[in-house]
Every structure is written in C-alpha cells, then in structure tokens.
Amino acid sequence: MKSHRFHFLFSILLLGYCCTVSAQSQKSVLDRVIDVQVWEVNLDSAIIRVSEVSGIFFSYNADIVPIKQKFTLAESNKSVKYVLSKLLTGTGLEYKLIGDQVIIFKPQVTVEEAKFKEHVMLFGTVTDDATGVPIEGVNVFVAKSMLGDGTDQNGFFSIDHLPLGTYEVTFSHVAYQLGVKKINIQDTTDIALRIALISKLGQLESIEVISTRDKSWERHLRAFQTAFLGSTPNASRCVITNDHVLDFQYYGNDDLLIGYASEPLIIENWALGYRIYYVLELFEQRGGTTRYVGKSRFEELTPSDEGELKRWNKNRLRAYRGSLEHFIRSLTANRLRKEGFLVYKVYDLPTSGPVPFYEVTINNILKNGSHSYEKKLSFKDYLQVMYLRETEPMSYLEEKQKLLSNNLASPAGLNYRMAGESGGSRQVSYLQLNIPTVSVDRRGFIYDPLAVTTLGYWSWERLAESLPIEYEPETRPRK
Template identity: 30%
Template sequence: MMMVPVMSWAQSVVVTGKITSADTKAPVAGASVFLSNSSFGTSTGKDGKFTLTSLKPGQYNLVVSSVGYEDELKLISLVDAGVVLNIELKPKITQLKEVTIAPISKSDRKQALEQFKQDFIGTDENAGNCKIVNPDVLNFSYHQNKTVLEAYTDEFLLVENKALGYRIKFLLRNFKSELQTGNISYSGSQVFEELKGGKVKQERWHRKRDEAYYGSAMHFFRALYRDSLDDAGYRIYRLSRDINESRPADRNIQAHLVNARKLSRDSLIFWVNAAHDSRYTHQKFHGRFNVKDIVKSTANPNLKEVIFPDHLYVVYTKKWEANFYKDVYRSPNDLNYQTTIVSLVNNNPSIVIDKNGTIIGPSPMYEGSWSQARLSVLLPVDYTPYSTQQQFLETQALKRD
C-alpha cells in the first residue's frame, strides 16, 4: 500500500513573474527559476514569463539563473496571497579568475574529485547510491601545498540520489575543504526533482526519506517552532565550555603527523595524543531549556527567533549515535543518544526560523550528529513525512527484529 504524506498545509501559494534583460529589456527565455533547497522549479517561456504553483507558505530564496547573466537571488515570503515578480537580469561580465597556481594534473583531478565526493555528498550508505552526472563542470584547485581543495561550477552540477529518489541541480558557487582540519564550507543554490520509479521504488524512497528526516536539523527546528520537542523526542540544554589552550592548533598537529617518520618516538606520541585531545575544556551543563526560554516572537508573525547563551546542546532520544565525536561533551550518566551542539557564528545574536524548519539568514555551526549531514541525506525544505514518527519507529523496530 502506497504511503501518503501525514502533514499538510492549508494554503497553496502561486508565484508568477517575468524575467527580462536589464540592458535590452527583452524577455529572457529558458531561464531557470526555482526556490532554493526546495522541489519547486521551472523555466521561463519565450515571453520570459514563469509560474510556480502549489507552494507551501514559508520563507524562500528565489533563484533565477541563465547563461550569460548574473544569478539573481531574492528572499520572498509566502503566506496566503499570490506573489508577482518582475526581475531584471544583469549581463555577466566575463572575468578571468585570478590564477594563483598552475592547472591541476589529470591524476590530481581524479584525487580532487574523490575528495569532493566524500566531503560534498558524504560517506554513508546513501552516498554509495549517489552519482554525479556531469563531473566535468567542476573546476578544482589546490592551495597551501595541497592541503586545501577548492571547487566551483559555472552551471548546474547534477547529482542523482538513488537512495532517496531525487535528482538535485546544484549551483555550486564555492566549495572549500581544509584537508588537515576537516573543515568544509560551501555555498550555492539547489532544486530537487523527483526521480521516476515504480511502486516498490517509491515506497523504498519514502522510507529512506523519513529515515533521513526524523532526527535531522529540519525535524528539530520544525518541532521547536511548534513547541513540540517532547513529542518529537528532543531534549535541549545550555552548554558552556572554554577553548583548550594547551592543545596545539590543528595545522601544527597535522603538519607534524605528515612527517611522522622524521619524529622521535616521544615526539610522535606527543603529537598523536594532541590530535586526540578535545579542542575544549571545562565543559558543563547549566540545566535543561524549555522552548519558551529560547524561542521568541518577531515582528514577522511567520518567523521566530531562537536566542540562547553559550551553546545549545540537542539530544534526540529516538536514535542511537553510531559515531564518536571527541569534541562533543557527553554526560557520564547519559545514554548514547544522537547529540548535536549548535553554536552561533560570526557574532550572530540568534537563529531565525520559519514553520518549515528553514533557517533564514546565516546558518549556525553544528558539531556532532548534524555535522555529518551531507547531500546524501539532504531533503527539500518543503518535505512532508510519509509516516508519523511513531509509525516510522515501529517500522524500524520490526526491521531490527
């Protein structure tokens, strides 16, 4: 029996508009128009017009992309009324990127592509069922003695996720992987398209999508917005900690370990132990938060603000943690539930969210379970679960038995 979504939105919003060239005022045909990180996308007709229908209320980044023009990004708020947009695209000024190193060799490109797949798509079970359809559009470069990998594309990077049943079109504007520290950052816009499949495939995709959803950051922020954390299986705490000043910087540690053969036994032991030391010290819980302690209303009735001191410690009690994170503090008496530490970055005072669990503006930093989420488990922001959490947990229990 085919599963059907268990959540619904009362309203269905329509966005229409016309895309023209800023210099000639002529309509731009064939431009891609989509809501970033959603399953809503289309192309403009010969007259430059477009229509996006059956949209769920929320905050979205509307993206317009066309060959020969600069991408246009526009934050739109969808409530219960239609939105009409007239957007002018600026012609792209072709500029050669600053060349700081020689083009990478074929062997280096092969190595870079494999590293990119691990860092961008992931290394979990789902990642094994993901394929980059057009890897040739990726441009790679190495920096700092091949310890930093960067990548970008001038057109859509196409990835087929056959684990979840999506074809993802990703405009990757920049990607950076620091190979010594493990830090990964990237920016861009993406739109999801449903893969075609029979009933058996569809049901398998629905189960895998729900598996990716429950316990995810999207699931958490939706529950936080609705003040339903207890029912969803989350506990939140305030966590304070200090930087471990006695631990050498990651770059120093990795630089010494790369030359391990040249080190004395005592020196090697020192640097290995340093690598295993936590970056933090004096970690301490300061009690459990209630939703009302950290979630505040905003001037926009469709948005809420999440404000907390120090760090937000999030425990999901419906899944066990499969990985070890040396920098994630665990209470000696706590069970090994999936745990994530949420930290504000770049002096941002808060996190702003909408009812879909979408973060509006800069994203926080995640350590622990959510930090491992890659494209292999990425769901569109308009995703609707196909089973309730209880149904999902019961199905998982039956599979284990």
C-alpha cells in the first residue's frame, strides 16, 4: 500500500505569542489580517509564506498539490480567509479549521457527482510582457459568449461555468495588443492560464489617428453600419454607442473601404436585448463583398417591463431559427429534417438558372472529431441549405430586387436562387468551405470563422442577428 507524505508547516512565532486555543480564538484565527506577496511560485511555497506571516499551522497531503500551476499573490491588509479562498481558487482544493490548524484537502467526489459536473473554472493572471508586472483592468472573455471577467490589481481573473468544448479566450486592454488563447476543455479539471500582453506604447507614440466627423467620415460610417450590423429590421434597432472610436480609409481606385476601431465597439441591440462588446480586428468592404473579423462578448440589457422581455425572447427565437448556428446544431445532432432543413450538394451557384443538385448524406460530410463534443465538416463545392419554416422577409426580397435591377451579381450572394427551382420564398443559403476540413461543435460554433463563406440568406444576416453561444430556444424541438 502506497504511503502518503504529509507536509506540516510550522511558523516561527514572535516571542510572547500565546498559543492557547479557545473557542473564541478558533473562530477568529482565519480573520487575522496579513500582508503577503509571492510571485510565480508553486502552491507549497505560497502556503509556506501564508503560514509565516499569519502564524497559522497548515497540514495537507503533498500528493494533492498541483505541480504545474504557478501562483501569484500581492495582498495587503486582507484576512487569511480571503487569501486562502483566492489562493485555492481553481485548484479543486478546500480547507477547514480544526483546532489551531488549517487542514487543506481535496473533497471526495462520488461517481454520480462526477457524472453531473459539466462545468469547469478558468482562472489565471495577466502580466506585462516586458516588465512582468500584473495588469489591472484587462477585459477577459470567452468569444461569442456572456462569460467574462476583469483582472484585479494582481492581474487575476476567474471565469466559471464553462462546459466541455473548445473556446477562444480573449484578453483586451486599450494599452496592449489583443491576446487570444485557444483552450480545449475535455474533462472537469479546472484550467489555469497565464498570459503576457505586449504594450502598444511604441505604436501609440509613432502613430496618431485623428477621427474627424467630416462628410466623408459620416458617409463611411453609414456604409460601415450597414455592412457590419446588416440591413435587417433588427439592425435598425442597433446603436453603436461609441462610434467615435472608428476611423476609415477609402481607396477609390480599388473601391476599398477599411475600418479601424481604437477601442472595443459597444453595440446595444434593442431588438434582441443584448449589449455587445466587439473587438474589431478586421473590416474590409470592396464592392458588394464585406469581410469583418472580431471577438464579441454579450451582456443582457435590462428590459423596461415584462412586455419588452417577451418581445426580446420572441425576436431571439426568430433570429435563431434557420440561422447558421441552428443549422450546425441540427447537423451535429442529426436532426436536419426534424428541424426544418433541406440540404443539397451543388457544384456551382445558380446565378442565371437551375443547376444540378444532389441530396446530401450526413455521414459523407460529417465525421467525428478529436473530442467527444467535436465534429469535422468536409465537402467540396457548395452546400445548398433551405429552411422550410420561415419565408424570406420583404426587406430581403427588396434588396435582392435592387441588385437585380442594377444588374449586379452580388458577391454576397443575395441573388442566388434555389437550385432546380424557378424561385420561392423559403430561406435559401449556401455554404462553402475555404479549407478542406472545418471543426464545429454541438453548440453551433465554428472554430475558425474565416474557414467558411456564407452566401444567399445567411450572408444578409450580420451582427444584428447574433446570439451568444449560451442561447437555447425555449420551445421544445419538433419530433
């Protein structure tokens, strides 16, 4: 039988320190106020330091201590209780005061409890790449979600309730270059992250961008809003509350508009009830083609009354139905027909007339991925996707007609018809892969957004129709 090693930590107490333990002292020992500073040390060293400055005896099994994790503490005038809670966050360890000592232990988890533990905690520290000093006020969030936190004075952050899956964790601060970490959560082990951000100081000193609200800026802003938010009814209810952070460059010879944002854009969507913080990494519009890339975080707005909340829920469901996320979720769950989708393979886009189309077998385009929650999507040419439970709205039909009347074959794909049909009012979209294989998951999440191109109806829907990955329709799926 394997023997266990135990660490017993004794602190050198000041002369005259009274070791008498009473019920009152036991109750208050964790309320002792201490100052403690440790930098990038293992848990053993951190606990030793807390023991030294607090005069408290600690006992624990050395086998339960995480080996690879590093810890940083810089606390002044804080209780031992506060310091321990912060130190043990994300380790899976707990503590208990027994007599005059603190016992650190790993709680036993039954098979049933482990089965139902579906979420983990992500925690860590953010520092300056050059100095190693913790950065306060970094916006840390999971892209396209409502999960996020801001770093404290020690550069510490924690994000709880992350289910199994692959995520992009974004680190945003106005004075630093954007940081992004991709993580895979494969089991219920909490994840520790450390990241160092590179300062923008040199860039800010050498480049001064002045955004002037002249007529050309106003014109470019309107073009940006239409291309970025869309032209749907929901887009008309969206407001970019800090559009002053935007600047534009237009190259007339190439008909190219490039947009920049010096800070994350703040968009209030009063149609769906979300405030979106959007870190714009790329915006280009050339003719009828728009490309934009960024990281978004969602917050729920506060409804004025119950009626507005009901409208938001109704609009969210409408935005979800037939969307690309709805399609990917239905595809990975093998529920395409039950959810109202018809999918065909086409070798070309029907810009001028019908083209041959072939029914798709899911097993031929979708394979298991590296993880239980992941699928690999692979096909050549195009998938044609028809959503049967909603019609194309009048605003979309009017935009298609405008393109046709101006003799424009829109690269955005608005004027493509259903293959093999003369027309129709059902929502028709096309999906093209830009790389041989694309990873997706059961939440409808596409790991690399630039790996796919959408045309037809999906290309008309922009940020104003976006929902966080946590969104689940309230209605039961049809069987």
